Amino acid sequence: MAEKKLEKYPHPFVTVDIIIFTVKDNDLKVLLVKRKLPPFQRMWALPGGFVHIEENLEAAALRELQEETGVKDVYLEQLYTFGNPARDPRGRVITIAYFALLDSSKIKLQPKTDVEAAKWFSMYNLPKLAFDHQQIIDYSLVRLRYKLEYTTVGFQLLPKKFTLTELQKLYEIILNKKLDKRNFRKKIFSFNIVEPTSETKMEGIHRPATLYKFKNKQFLLPKDVV
Amino acid sequence: MAEKKLEKYPHPFVTVDIIIFTVKDNDLKVLLVKRKLPPFQRMWALPGGFVHIEENLEAAALRELQEETGVKDVYLEQLYTFGNPARDPRGRVITIAYFALLDSSKIKLQPKTDVEAAKWFSMYNLPKLAFDHQQIIDYSLVRLRYKLEYTTVGFQLLPKKFTLTELQKLYEIILNKKLDKRNFRKKIFSFNIVEPTSETKMEGIHRPATLYKFKNKQFLLPKDVV
């Protein structure tokens, strides 16, 4: 196909931003980086950056995430595209936000490019953020909670083997409410996606808890529909 | 804030594409335009076009929709952002897809800019489409059906006053399956969002149907969560 090239009119820049959630110390945390460069120099922000000219959007998100935090091998899901013309003081920048949940124990943070530091922050105690990143995080929390109830995203936050009480705690922390132990277990069993191992976990002076594992890592609903 | 400007590195172009659904002639239809210019000259495509440098994304979608089809006053919802580097032969173009449902009886199609024609096509009998627009439409159908069951988007497709049978037909056409009349009505009433008017609609030789209207146009679930 012989095509005429696009004219070089001024057009928006395109970035990706990544919201990585984890549960740690009985708290829902989000991964932030401290900016090395203007604008918003030395302020905390979501990891992210410019999409290269020949690079897939998700690939860009994965690359920026690894460069800025050291985190890799993540299943990212597209969240929303934010395009308010005033959201970046340098000019017109639209950003495609991706999000994921990770087991923080499997991660060591190793910031490299363009950032001074990468650090977990409590969702309920965030610093003032660069750009419109507070708004992006607020929206991602709504979606996270929604997805937690209808899919199995929550399982991404736990190690291979886990107790049902650990799983319940995780749900309680993300949803920020108490759940009934019996009903929670019935619901999880009804999904038919966990199976008991022969191992148990002993912690403290009480009956040891059975360790469970996932039968598979599929979502209950097709990707991106919910 | 004194900021350094962005360098003029090559960066993606940004477009919006709009999927407008309607139900007409007992069929689910989507609004397409015939391209006047290359690439894909004289092929059918979704209405859409480039985002101006100082223009909100949704504003761009509304502008392009009106320019290319004459359709205006639409509540658009962001669907997904497509960014495969090969999706446009002219170069790197990412597109943010928006979608909406409209009552086709309220619309007169009046194409103006850059298009030869604007026309409704059956979802089940689409022509070969430009770019990756077939993929975008496929995805939007999944989301449309999902939203129909959990929100009240479907009401956007009907005139102010309508019979419950008309509403049911609409659901059946979009979901592409028969629904039980009694259960459908119970469900609609349980939402508590329609109320009967004192008017009836007589069509054919049978008992006249009560006309209903919506109590409000709110969605049942918050915007964009589902």
Place this chain on the structure above:
DNA sequence: CCAAAAGTGTTAGTGATACACCCATGT
């Protein structure tokens, strides 16, 4: 035998599904 968390069963209520009959109208 005590403390502490693991683990389980029952009941009531709510919403979904499946199904069949009467009603109002024009001819």
Place this chain on the structure above:
DNA sequence: ACATGGGTGTATCACTAACACTTTTGG
């Protein structure tokens, strides 16, 4: 009186929510 679509009620099933007691362990 009949043909046509409008309109309703009931029984069953599955899922959710609320609630209390027994089990296993180490000290």
